[in-house]
Amino acid sequence: MKVNGTHYRSLWWDAEKAALQIIDQRWLPHDFRVQQVDTLEDYAEAIVEMRVRGAPLIGATAAYGMALAARLDPSTAHLDKAWAFLDKTRPTAINLRWALNRCRTHLLALPEDQRAEAALRLAHEIADEDVEINRSIGLNGLEIIRKIADGKTNGEPVRLLTHCNAGWLATVDWGTATSPIYQAHDAGIPIHVWVDETRPRNQGALTSWELGSHGVPHTYITDNAGGHLMQHGLVDMVIVGTDRTTRRGDVCNKIGTYLKALAARANNVPFYVALPSPTIDWTVTDGVSEIPIEERSAREVTHIQGVNDAGEIVQVQVTPRGTPGGNPAFDVTPNHLVTGLITERGVCAATPEGLDGLFPEQARI
Numbered sequence: 502m503k504v505n506g507t508h509y510r511s512l513w514w515d516a517e518k519a520a521l522q523i524i525d526q527r528w529l530p531h532d533f534r535v536q537q538v539d540t541l542e543d544y545a546e547a548i549v550e551m552r553v554r555g556a557p558l559i560g561a562t563a564a565y566g567m568a569l570a571a572r573l574d575p576s577t578a579h580l581d582k583a584w585a586f587l588d589k590t591r592p593t594a595i596n597l598r599w600a601l602n603r604c605r606t607h608l609l610a611l612p613e614d615q616r617a618e619a620a621l622r623l624a625h626e627i628a629d630e631d632v633e634i635n636r637s638i639g640l641n642g643l644e645i646i647r648k649i650a651d652g653k654t655n656g657e658p659v660r661l662l663t664h665c666n667a668g669w670l671a672t673v674d675w676g677t678a679t680s681p682i683y684q685a686h687d688a689g690i691p692i693h694v695w696v697d698e699t700r701p702r703n704q705g706a707l708t709s710w711e712l713g714s715h716g717v718p719h720t721y722i723t724d725n726a727g728g729h730l731m732q733h734g735l736v737d738m739v740i741v742g743t744d745r746t747t748r749r750g751d752v753c754n755k756i757g758t759y760l761k762a763l764a765a766r767a768n769n770v771p772f773y774v775a776l777p778s779p780t781i782d783w784t785v786t787d788g789v790s791e792i793p794i795e796e797r798s799a800r801e802v803t804h805i806q807g808v809n810d811a812g813e814i815v816q817v818q819v820t821p822r823g824t825p826g827g828n829p830a831f832d833v834t835p836n837h838l839v840t841g842l843i844t845e846r847g848v849c850a851a852t853p854e855g856l857d858g859l860f861p862e863q864a865r866i
């Protein structure tokens with residue numbers, strides 16, 4: 502998507518420098534900083550520290566990490582070591598494991614002298630595929646928004662609510678939950694987006710920055726406001742992304758998503774999940790008991806972070822010193838609270854049959 506008139510992806514390969522470039526998202530929305538990733542340690546740090554974040558982007562970054570590993574030493578032992586090193590960076594988003602497995606399987610089937618070139622080609626392929634998947638999710642989600650718009654009188658905007666940042670910054674381009682939003686806006690459908698701030702990391706600020714850059718009308722709200730807005734008929738549709746969705750359609754996403762789904766169900770508001778197929782974990786059925794939930798530093802909760810007038814990142818404590826903080830980063834929304842899954846192949850029910858119908862190659866024997 503565009504930043505000050507220039508089209509950017511959230512990562513790109515600089516062929517001249519033979520190195521990956523990323524947007525260091527810790528500085529957004531205050532500063533747009535590009536960083537070169539040179540070593541495997543840099544790759545791991547970028548993921549752990551959330552310079553890059555969002556399930557699809559973490560996966561694409563890891564694929565470039567495997568490409569670097571193959572260039573440094575294409576032996577099977579080294580690739581296995583790199584796989585394990587990158588795999589342990591973040592536990593919840595399945596795209597990381599998906600990308601690492603895809604790279605490892607592909608490379609180990611090749612002679613060592615072909616692995617470096619093939620690894621870089623595959624990383625490009627994974628990045629390009631992500632863009633295409635998200636574009637298709639956008640087209641499928643656009644039809645849902647269009648239907649809601651058609652049911653409105655006086656050209657009132659369709660009011661959407663989103664949580665976290667499932668935008669182009671969280672993917673390679675387009676975003677998942679934001680792709681239908683961008684496409685509806687570009688198609689001239691009047692929309693307005695309620696953007697949850699998403700404490701503690703405030704990914705909503707990233708979403709606001711994206712939507713603002715694209716001219717999409719939106720309002721930044723506290724995480725606690727959603728239920729109130731739904732109760733007063735001010736939300737037509739909730740749309741969120743996902744970090745891992747199980748084969749029966751349980752949706753793991755940023756902490757707080759579950760509460761939005763409960764409020765949506767209580768107020769008859771449709772709750773949709775934008776789901777790229779690499780985010781489906783076909784090995785897991787029950788999301789609540791089977792998905793590992795990342796526990797991040799308590800400091801993210803006891804302190805708030807921003808940028809001061811001098812442009813430095815600063816943290817301010819909001820609790821009494823020594824207060825213990827708890828920071829589960831994701832939660833699971835059971836499938837019965839999900840109205841539909843918007844995938845690149847179409848929209849389906851959040852059920853085993855719904856997903857098997859769209860992805861028959863994964864269906865149970």
Ligand code: MRU
Pocket residue numbers: 554555556557594664665666667668671672676677678704741742743744754755830
């Ligand atoms: O902790 P983060 O910022 O990596 O979490 C991101 C999310 O939870 C997104 O909603 C999810 O990855 C979907 S992104 C297309």
